Structure formats: C-alpha cells, structure tokens
Amino acid sequence: MANRSGERVVLVVAILASFVAFLDGSIVTVALPAIARDLGGGVTLQAWVVDGYLLTLGSLMLVAGSLSDTFGRVRILRIGLAGFAATSILAAVAPSAGLLIAARALQGVSGALLVPSSLAVITATFSGAALARAIGTWTAWTGVAFLIGPLAGGGLVDTVGWRWVFGIVVVPVVVTLVVMGRLPGDAHRGGAGTGAHVDVPGAVLAALGLAGPVFALIEGQRIGFDDPFVLTALVAGVACLVAFVWWERRTTQPMLPLRLFSVRAFSVSNLATVGIYASVSLGTLVIPLAVQEIGHLPATVSGLITLPTTVVSLLLSSRVGALAGRFGPRPFMAVGPLITAAGFLWMLTVSTDFDPWLQILPGVTLFGLGMTITVTPLTSTVLGQIDPSEAGIASAVNNAISRVAGLVAIAFVGVIAGGVLDVPGFHRVVIVVAVLLVISAAVSFFGLPRGLMAERTTPPTAPAPSPSSSSSSSSSSSSSSSSTKG
Secondary structure, eight states: OOOHHHHHHHHHHHHHHHHHHHHHHHHHHTTHHHHHHHHOOHHHHHHHHHHHHHHHHHHHHHHHHHHHHHHOHHHHHHHHHHHHHHHHHHHHTOOSHHHHHHHHHHHHHHHTTTHHHHHHHHHHHOOHHHHHHHHHHHHHHHTHHHHHHHHHHHHHHHTTOTHHHHHTTHHHHHHHHHHGGGOOGGGGOSSTTSOOOOOHHHHHHHHHHHHHHHHHHHHHHHHOTTSHHHHHHHHHHHHHHHHHHHHHHHOSSOSSOGGGGGSHHHHHHHHHHHHHHHHHHHHHHHHHHHHHHTSOOOHHHHHHTTHHHHHHHHHHHHHHHHHHHHHOSHHHHHHHHHHHHHHHHHGGGOOSSOOHHHHTHHHHHHHHHHHHHHHHHHHHHHHHTSOGGGHHHHHHHHHHHHHHHHHHHHHTHHHHHTSSOSHHHHHHHHHHHHHHHHHHHHHHHHHSOTTOOSSOOSOTTSOOOOHHHHTTTTOOOBOOOEEEEO
C-alpha cells in the first residue's frame, strides 16, 4: 500500500489518464455538424465518427484489461497515452471522411488501454471504504472532461475550427505522462516479471466476437440486414463469441476468468450497466444535436447546456462514494437511474418553439444528479469484490459492456428518431432512454443482495456466496464508469 502522498499521485494519474479518453468522447459530439459540413457524408459520417471510435474501443477493452493485469498497469497506460496522442493528431489533419473514420478507429485502440488500467491502479492502491471514496473522487474529476469537453469543443468549432477538437487532446496526454514519473513502485503491479502470459486465442476471439455483431448492427441500419457483408459479419462475430466462451473454459490461463460472473454483485452490476450506458450514450448524443439542429443554436450553446451535469458530479461524486461505502450501493443504483429517467422525461417539453433553458436545462440537471448517484456505487461494486490482481480485466468487462451497449444504442438512433432528429424524433429517443433507465433501476433493486457493502469480506479465492447467503453477509461490490466512462 502506498503512503498517503503516493496514494494521491496514483489517484491523480488515474484521473488524468481517464480524463483523456472521456474528454475525447465529450468534445467530439458538438463538432459533428461542422465535420459533416466540411467533409460531407451527413448523418452517416456523424455516426461513424462516433462509432468508429467506440467499435475498436469496445472490441479491444477485454484484451486491454488482460494486458494490464499481465504486463503491468503503468506500462499499458504509457503505451495507450502515446498512441492516443499520435492518433489524435492524425484525426486532426485527416483530409477526408474515410481517413477521419480510420483515425478515430485507431484512437479507440489506444483508448481501450486507458480506462481499465487507470481503474486497476486505483484498486491496487485502495481497498474497502477507501476504494469507494477514491472511485468517487475519480468519477468527480474525470467528470470535468464532460464539463470542459462540450465547452471547449463548442468554442473551438465556432472559432478556429473542428480540427482543433482533436488536436487539443494532446495537452492532457503530455501532462499525464509527466506526472506518471512520480508514481510509487507498488502502483506498477501486474503480471510483468512473473511469467507473463497472453491468452492470444482468447484475445483474438474476443475482439472479433465483439466487433462482428457491432459492425453488423451499425451497417445494417444503412445498407440492410440482408446484405451478405452484414450477415457475414454478424454470423462470424457470434461464432467467435461462442468459441471465446468455449476456449476460456478450456484454457488454463484464460484472458477472462469466467468465475468472475459467479459473483452475484458483479453480474448484476454489469447487467444494469447495459441499460444505464445505452441510455446515457443516446442521451448525450441527441441533446447537443437537438440544441443545434432543432434549436438552430451555435455549438457553444450546446456545450453550455450540458454544464450542470458535470458541476453536479464534481460537487457530489466524492460524497456519494463515501455514502455508498457506508450504506452499500443498492439504494443508490436503484434510485439514481430513476432520477436520470425523470430528467429525460422532462425533455418531452421540447417543441418547435424551442427554449433550451426551460425545456432542456432542468432535465439535464436531473440527469447529472441521477448519474452522480449511480456511477460511483456502480464502479465500486464492479471492482470491490474482485481480487486486485484481476482488477484490470474486471474493469475491462464493465467498460466493454458499457461501450458496446452505447455503441449499439447509437447505431439504432436513426431507427428510433425516424431518420431525422426533429421534435417527434427527439421525443421518441428520450422515451426510449427513460424506459432503459427504469429497467436498470429494477435490475439493481431486485438483483443486488440486501446488505451488500463495497468492502470485500470474503477471501479473494473463496467461491461467490449464493444469493441466499449473500444477503446476510457483507459481500463486496463493484461497477464501472466509465467511463465513464470513457
């Protein structure tokens, strides 16, 4: 365990590394209309600028988590940061839509290395209630990316142009690499130097198994699900997922130890993650687009309108983390999505007489409050009951689920909205978002054991408690952000 000064450095590095990935996700959205005007491609290009990044990010998240546990968190963080800077510059100078999408896909490869490793560094340093508080602080400060992103992105788009939206990301990368030089020795935990082994077949099958169906869902909306190319991607991807599960059961050193899913809190939290992050991805995509395309307001305003979400997170996430460490995650993960759903339902007041300050801003504020109540307990639940040596893959599982859920949701936005984001289309999207959040609240309330606490009370190698016994003991918990989640 690092000393108190070392703990602060670990937390700062984890925050900065995740900040890079989250900043990219939040800053790009407000630039989508300008990118489409400059490079052409319309809605299809806008979707692929987002989905090209999410496709590789989600597909490689499990691989990245395994690499983090195998070769050491700090080493993987450095590689991810260097790659992210290079690919950001490539995106900034891309002369065509095709090259921009390719650069975004490469950004996703590097981004996949960042969030699992940053959370694993925290888990290797903190434990119990301190872990919940640390994750609360991580959530609050990485949330600043969602504050800075839309504001900086809107300002850059309206002044020097959308290309600087990608170039500016290099600045926090350099700062993070400098601070990493002060990390204490025990932050470098991982398998490096202990007979490190990479489950290559598992890594390949996982990447292809995630990429195939997601690609089919994205392109199926555009060219039809009966297209041979789409069908091939879907069938091949599903076959790879089946083969992945078979291989992970068979191999002696699996990339993803399937026993993790026997931990009830881990499984339930990841199931709730599907609805939570699918809904949040839809919501955070359509809100700035609605401000610009329905309200015909500049990109800077669409950035300002999301400000309360991050302010609330910054003010309350650490406090929520401490309360979740004291009372357990279940009440927070049940109530938080309901508050978020109420925020989106408020946006049903949006009309052709568009008033962002009355029709959007109150809903966004509720959105921020609900997600602040939800995310820290979710992340600490996903990580808290898993052995620290497997924190990288546990975080990667949750991040992969959140990213793929968001990607699939975004792929269907055209179907939900009806092809054009007008007022009726926006209403349909927010109703779908609210329904997904209510389902996630129910999953958390009925699925998580009563009395579940953030601190692990069973030995790392002990079998997961049964549903009946876990309700009477303080099992630990975990959940991811992500990124925020990034």
